[in-house]
Amino acid sequence: MENMRVFNSFVYVCSPLRGDIERNINRAIGYSRFVYAEGGIPLAPHIIFTRFLDDEDPADRKAGIEMGIQLLRKCDELWVFGEKITEGMDREVSVAKALKIPVKRFNEKCQALLLPAGDGYERA
Numbered sequence: 426m427e428n429m430r431v432f433n434s435f436v437y438v439c440s441p442l443r444g445d446i447e448r449n450i451n452r453a454i455g456y457s458r459f460v461y462a463e464g465g466i467p468l469a470p471h472i473i474f475t476r477f478l479d480d481e482d483p484a485d486r487k488a489g490i491e492m493g494i495q496l497l498r499k500c501d502e503l504w505v506f507g508e509k510i511t512e513g514m515d516r517e518v519s520v521a522k523a524l525k526i527p528v529k530r531f532n533e534k535c536q537a538l539l540l541p542a543g544d545g546y547e548r549a
Contacts, residue, residue, distance in 0.1 A: 427492055428484075429506040432465060432466045433501075434463055434465050434466070434485040434501035434502055435464065435465070435466050435468055435499060435501050435502075436460045436467055436468065436500060436501065436503070436504050436506060437469075437497045437500040437502070437503045437504070437517070437521070437526075438456050438457055438460060438467050438469035438470050438506065439494065439501075439503055439504065439505045439506065439514050439517045439518065440451055440452060440456055440469075440471075440505070440506040440507055440514070441507055441509065441511050442471045442475070442480060442511075442513065443480065444508075445511075445512065446475065446480065450471065450472055450475060450545065452507075452533065453469045453471055453472050453506075453508070454469075454472060455535075456469070456504070456506045456531075456535065457469045457472070457522065459502060459535040465502070465504075466470065466492075466494050468488065468500060469487050470487070470492060470493040470496055471493070471513075474489040474492065474507065475510045476490075476491070487502040490513060490516070493517065494516075494517070494520055496519060497520055497521060497524075497526070498520075498524065500526060501526070501527075502526060502527045502528070503517060503518065503526055503527070503529070504528075504529045504530075504531060505518060505528060505530045505531065505543035506531050506533065506535070507531075507532065507533050508532055508533070508538070521532045
C-alpha cells in the first residue's frame with residue numbers, strides 16, 4: 426500500500442437539515458469535501474440517514490438523531506457549518522462539549538468564524 430494518504434481525524438459534520446432538505450444535503454456534501462481536503466475523514470450522518478429515514482416522521486427523526494450522537498461519540502472533532510445553529514445542531518454541539526470533543530465553527534463558505542473568547546469553540 427504505497428503512497429497511502431494519511432488522514433488526521435474523524436470529523437463530524439454539523440450543518441442544518443430541515444427546511445430545504447435537498448439543498449442542505451448538497452451543502453453537507455460540500456462541507457464533507459472541505460473536511461476531506463483539510464485531511465479529515467468526514468462523517469455527515471444526515472447525508473446517509475435521509476436516504477432511508479423520513480425526517481418528517483417523529484420516530485425516524487429521533488432514531489436518526491440518536492444514531493448521529495453515537496457516531497459523534499466516535500469522532501475526534503465536530504465542525505459546525507453556517508451562521509445559524511438549529512435545534513439539532515445545538516444538541517450535537519452540547520454533546521461534543523460534554524464529551525470534550527473539540528468544536529470548530531465555519532460559515533457556509535467554509536471560512537473560519539471569528540468568535541469571542543470564552544465561547545467554548547476552538548479556532549479553526
